[in-house]
Amino acid sequence: MALSYRLAALPLMALFLAGFGGPAHEGAALHGQEDYQGALEEYKKAQQTDPENKALDYNMGGAYHKLGEFQEAAKAFQRASEAEGELGRDARFNQGVALYRAGEAAEKSGDMETAQKSYAAAVEGYKALLKSGADDNDSRHNLELALAKIQEMEDKKKEQSQQKKQDGKEGESDDEKKQPDQQDDKQSEKKDQPGQEKQEQKPEPEKMKEEESRAGQMTPEEAKMTLNAIEKDEQELKKELRKQARPPSRRPEKDW
Numbered sequence: 001m002a003l004s005y006r007l008a009a010l011p012l013m014a015l016f017l018a019g020f021g022g023p024a025h026e027g028a029a030l031h032g033q034e035d036y037q038g039a040l041e042e043y044k045k046a047q048q049t050d051p052e053n054k055a056l057d058y059n060m061g062g063a064y065h066k067l068g069e070f071q072e073a074a075k076a077f078q079r080a081s082e083a084e085g086e087l088g089r090d091a092r093f094n095q096g097v098a099l100y101r102a103g104e105a106a107e108k109s110g111d112m113e114t115a116q117k118s119y120a121a122a123v124e125g126y127k128a129l130l131k132s133g134a135d136d137n138d139s140r141h142n143l144e145l146a147l148a149k150i151q152e153m154e155d156k157k158k159e160q161s162q163q164k165k166q167d168g169k170e171g172e173s174d175d176e177k178k179q180p181d182q183q184d185d186k187q188s189e190k191k192d193q194p195g196q197e198k199q200e201q202k203p204e205p206e207k208m209k210e211e212e213s214r215a216g217q218m219t220p221e222e223a224k225m226t227l228n229a230i231e232k233d234e235q236e237l238k239k240e241l242r243k244q245a246r247p248p249s250r251r252p253e254k255d256w
Contacts, residue, residue: 054083070102
């Protein structure tokens with residue numbers, strides 16, 4: 001649905017309220033020629049001599065709106081809304097339009113906070129306008145559009161939050177899957193690292209003890225030779241002992 005808008009006859013209103021001639025007249029002429037920047041400059045000049053002229057604020061709001069400066073347009077319409085009668089009501093209506101457009105611009109640029117605030121301000125403005133007793137279908141229509149925008153932003157925010165949670169869960173699941181593989185890799189690295197021996201291999205001190213133990217052991221041939229040597233020594237020893245056990249031989253005495 002399109003946004004309802006009330007800016008068609010703005011230059012004529014400014015011309016009527018400000019009188020013929022002068023900057024207000026020049027601004028209205030430029031406005032009609034779609035020279036909105038030039039019109040805005042003339043309205044500002046006219047306002048210097050007639051600062052309380054709400055029609056000038058109203059037309060300044062229209063020029064700002066055409067230039068795409070929606071926040072400035074909303075401010076100008078806010079000032080014009082202080083006017084009595086139809087001018088004040090139309091200013092409040094167009095203030096809501098400017099706020100709605102400001103919300104769209106902020107949303108497009110990614111400034112969601114400003115967008116939501118602008119839509120909310122438009123909603124409040126249209127509610128106030130309807131509560132004032134105006135039976136205005138255009139205001140009701142624009143109110144519905146602003147409310148729909150707020151709901152749309154809330155829905156997007158929820159979807160993004162849910163998607164973020166889902167992405168987080170999937171990331172945790174991927175990490176859990178990777179952990180066993182990482183452990184296998186670590187074990188493989190330990191096996192492949194040089195200088196690391198299996199636990200079955202004994203440290204150097206134990207190896208030295210084993211070598212010393214083995215050094216004290218003899219081969220069967222060595223043992224046999226040793227036993228033979230011992231037996232021979234024993235036999236020699238026995239012979240020596242027997243000799244020592246005999247009584248000393250006496251020489252025969254000489255017969256003198």
